[in-house]
Amino acid sequence: MLHEDVVSRIRAILLDGEIPPGARIPERELCERLGISRTPLREALKVLAAEGLVQLLPHRGSRAAKLTDNDMRDLFEVCQGLEALAGELACERITDAEIDAIAAAHAAMVEHYRDGDLIQYYRGNRAIHEAIVTAAGNPVLAGLYTSVTARIRRARYVTPMTPQRWALAVKEHEAILNALQRRDGAGLSHILRAHLRHKREEVLQAGFAETEGNDLTLRIA
Amino acid sequence: MLHEDVVSRIRAILLDGEIPPGARIPERELCERLGISRTPLREALKVLAAEGLVQLLPHRGSRAAKLTDNDMRDLFEVCQGLEALAGELACERITDAEIDAIAAAHAAMVEHYRDGDLIQYYRGNRAIHEAIVTAAGNPVLAGLYTSVTARIRRARYVTPMTPQRWALAVKEHEAILNALQRRDGAGLSHILRAHLRHKREEVLQAGFAETEGNDLTLRIA
């Protein structure tokens, strides 16, 4: 197994919450499970620690990182900045075909909204945001975006929404698509920031920080 | 020696250009120099690879990453986004004392400009940009900023400037300080982006990508 694969698999385990935030990471167990020895595992853990997903405690092993309310605020702020930038760049560089694809994804997402299918709605939602970042055509930006969004993914795409908030989010997405189609970078940037600000308020108000005994996975259902 | 220290020391070696971009990283040699064995060294290299400073080639070792013109463009774009965000947040959160400190740093920098001391000018310049990011009060943002700016530091703070460009940069810095003092987030954000856009154009026009045989260190003097 390649180094990057080891990193990816552990990342997936952490993001799925299989090892919940704050829990110790059992080296021996993970080694057996992945069929590797401790050396490559520990290399991967150090990389994930640099990413912020893992916390290393000298001589006391590693734990899945736990996000405080402050961390959440900081990450959402940065995410806003990155998406705003992506929106502007995307408007300069996006192709008609890419716009069409996003329009289709948007339509599908609205369908899921009409069906009241939050899981599928969130899936489509995420695809749209990622497509915009991809359309920005900046791999460095895409990389940072991936890493930052990974850390807030569960909060962002798991929070239950009130009907009002959901309706607002859909409206905002109409505006996002609209700005994209008009290639209005400043406008898109502005809407994306508002959109994410609202999402952040939702998440923080819902008390979704990964504090003791706040198991997000339980709320997915 | 602690893991983070190993990472830092290798990072410094790379940023100083002691191992120039594109050059192979000699594991054995570095081990002796740092007085550690290959295991912790390789852990550090993998972390630096995730940061983008090192390139890992499977079964062929690691090299100091080399930046193409495209990489440079991407990094500057992201840097613009991060500084713009930092500027806005800083205007919301900066204290009067912090503004005074930046004003003092600005005055000192202008003195170095008058003296024609580019090295000292760049040093002060960097301190101001970093102070703004710090004043944003967002550790996640600060971390990303540090990592992104590290990669373009040599290009950014080594490029020789024409008198016209230098004068323009100083003017822009006047505007930056002004916006900060007025706590005009949108204005500061706008100026910072223009400022960095100009710097990027300078760097790219000067052909400062880290391509074959383009040794930046030679030009520092």
Added chain:
DNA sequence: TTTTGCATTTTTGAATGCAAAATTCGCCAT
């Protein structure tokens, strides 16, 4: 019963050893 001190066990962090891959060098044919 609770707490303190100590010995044992477990886990971490790093060095070493080993197999596989790649590079280098030498040899031979042209």
Added chain:
DNA sequence: ATGGCGAATTTTGCATTCAAAAATGCAAAA
């Protein structure tokens, strides 16, 4: 001289091993 092929050498990647630190368990004392 030069170009290609194969063996020797080096280097990589990982498993194993070893020393040190921390956690655990237990007994004795308060």
